[in-house]
Amino acid sequence: MECFTKTSSVIILLAYLSMIHASNADMLRYMKHKHSVDEPKQEWDYVEVRSYAHMFYWLYYTTDPAGYEHVPLVMWLQGGPGGSSTGFGNFAEIGPLDIMLKPRNTTWLSAASLLFVDNPVGAGFSYVDNDDAYTTNVDTIARDLLVLLKTFFMEKATQFQSIPFFIFSESYGGKMTAAVSSVLYEAVTTGDIKCNFKGFAMGDSWISPIDSTLGWGSYLYTNSLVDLNGYLEVNSSLEKVAHAIQMGNWTQATEAWGSAQNVVELKSNGVNFYNILQWGGSEPTTEGERLLDRMTKRMLGKLHNDPLSELMNGPIRHKLRIIPEHVVWGGQSDMVFQKQTEDFMKPVTDIVNSLIMNTPLKVVVYSGQLDLIVETTGTEAWVYRLDIAEEFRKAVRIPTLNPSTKLTSGFVQSAKNFSFYWILNAGHMVPSDNGDTALAMLKMVIKTPSTK
Template sequence: GASGVGLGNFLEVGPLNGDLKPRSSTWLHKADLIFVDNPVGVGYSYVEDDSLLVTTDLQAAADMTTLLKALVKELTTLRSSPLFIVAESYGGKYAATLGVSVVRAVRAGELKLTLGGVALGDSWISPEDFASSYGTLLFQVSRLDRKGADHANKDAQVVRQQVAAGQFKQAQATLNRMLNWVVVNSGHVDVYNFLLDTGMDPVVAVSSSPAPEYSRYLESKSVGDSIQEAMNGAIKQKLKIVPKDVVWQAQSYSVYYALINDFMKPRIHEVDELLSYGVNVTVYNGQVSHYNF
């Protein structure tokens, strides 16, 4: 549950950085940008009771599609501008579901816009396949020995069996156990750059937290206290619509745990459906990264 309004905008591609200074590489030079804190409970978006949080990607996609319907009515110029859905990590998995929801709404005449494409960055669209790749990859780059790779591959096989049986929560527990074992037995390999050890890269720190490494990256000092300060200060005051008791955070563990049973569900069929409609789909991944969430 990472905030697009805060992190996607100020940390990555928006017109201003975390210090609210102009960013020369902003994507705004190429396209209009819309950042949304979705699923509800992320960033500035909130619920009055955690029981109202979405528990599936489909529910989150339905919410987002409803928002898009309202946006194109309010900003009619969006109808003539192709929409590109861009997301990474678990968001890349969710983006496939959202893309399908948008296309279906367009084809049904409920949403008047054109889906130009979907970009899935290091996307968690096939958890069992990614789990099966970790041991082999790290063995090939000499971060695990044969015994270590075999251990990881056995755990990955259990993950595959649990996913096939619909035991998604158990599959995630097995995956987390396997990944923690891999980190320890690989000399604490940096999960976003297998050329480095954890600690050599300042944005990654291994902890005993049950959350994925991407979450630890988002919480790290290098992500910037400046963004946290800006989102709960100047930006919040500028928007004038965020309740005083809502505190912006880089990510929401409440959302993470609400989606726990959906986390390991693959989205390969959704990607296939997008392709069957003729939607341009780009799937990309970091060359030295072996993590996809």
């Protein structure tokens, strides 16, 4: 399939002219901003990663005056699984425009070129042609991503082969990042792919699900979100999750995890799992709704809200011009999540540990202070079981300052090629909640001898 590249004026004109079938609201919104937005150079395309499995990517060239040749390339992977990088990551977190198509002051494009990938197949604009083409485990996800990256670096965008390449991620995207980093590093080492892979960062990531989950009760109680009875009931529900994992009943563990979330919502009067200071974050449920359907809605609802869906299925779809008629943005995302049920609660700490100990890659973990679903102490629990833990404990934790306020906005602690960033005033979606600090963290991570 042909890859599209356009200047900002041509993009906006073609997008506007092709919007005659879009809703009036979509058209008005695009008309309002089309004259004031100077879009960066972009490319997008599909890659058939397996038979009947089509993965969509969207590349933005950096706005740094030095040019793309002199700054790194960052791939962003969303969570869920089933969340859309080209949608949520792009327009709600780190891309050049927000959901209202207004310029974002804290876009990561100012420091790097950005590659958004709708992954796994079925997320966002990616799609499958039949039910058998969905992924059911992180290993298949990693292989699919490797096919996409090989196609990208070896065919679609060979100019990026020597550019420092990093992977950043969020939530379940971190689990996928660990897996693809392992196979990508091997492919680079054997010469199967030309890519200057430098490292990866896992934000509020689903690396050891049981550790992230077992901390819920203490976190809620410490922050006055449940009383003592609520704390005990939450912990009781979490014991069922732990038991299922100990027995190797992974599907049962996922279902028990969903049930535990129901207990948390009930006892906390609807705490927002993504940011405990933002209420009303849970998607409304209906009486008699299946547990798996409720879990899917809870995990993907924030990533596929109505304004974002309208934007992606309206102006953006018309702008891209290569989305098949039968493909609805996010239309297969529920199935993506449900297909991963067996694999969802399985840890990938062994992969992370191996990449720290056996490669020169930068390995980064960052965690939002206000996140519940992947709360910080749970992340620290598996980090302190890594082989590098003793050296990491001895390292000095350094405060980081918010570039705008000059106040403390986080901390970082490093040992060898591993770093942990604590991000204050942020929940699960760190760049969305604390954009200044997230951008500062990005710059610290991607700084290499070949970049300024």
